Amino acid sequence: MLGTPAESLVAWASNGYINRSTQQHGVRRPPEKQVQRKIALERIHTLFEQASKTKDQKLADRYVQLARKIQTRLKVRMPAELRYKYCKKCGSYWHQGTVRIRTREGKVVFTCLVCKTIRRKPYSKRI
């Protein structure tokens, strides 16, 4: 019987506790989500591939926009190889005409020629 407010509160609290403990032992993320994320990554790669092929800057920017939308929607990290292929600020796809790449003091400096934002990336130890 959950007549008094105190009793229902106890029941509520213990339910919460049970839920939390089962969550810890069980699968934290539903496998469905992981499948979705895998598909999302594939799509992001495809979009960037398409962006690299097209000569239309507006279309390339649109591909970047879509890729970022997928990325934020499904909470996947942008793959490392794609992270410096677009401007994080204005979202334009970076190729020869829209970015200037220089090395300076142990860093690669990317200057977006659309919005003049500068991004720096340290050299990787492999190189």
Ligand SMILES: [Zn+2]
């Ligand atoms: Zn920019």
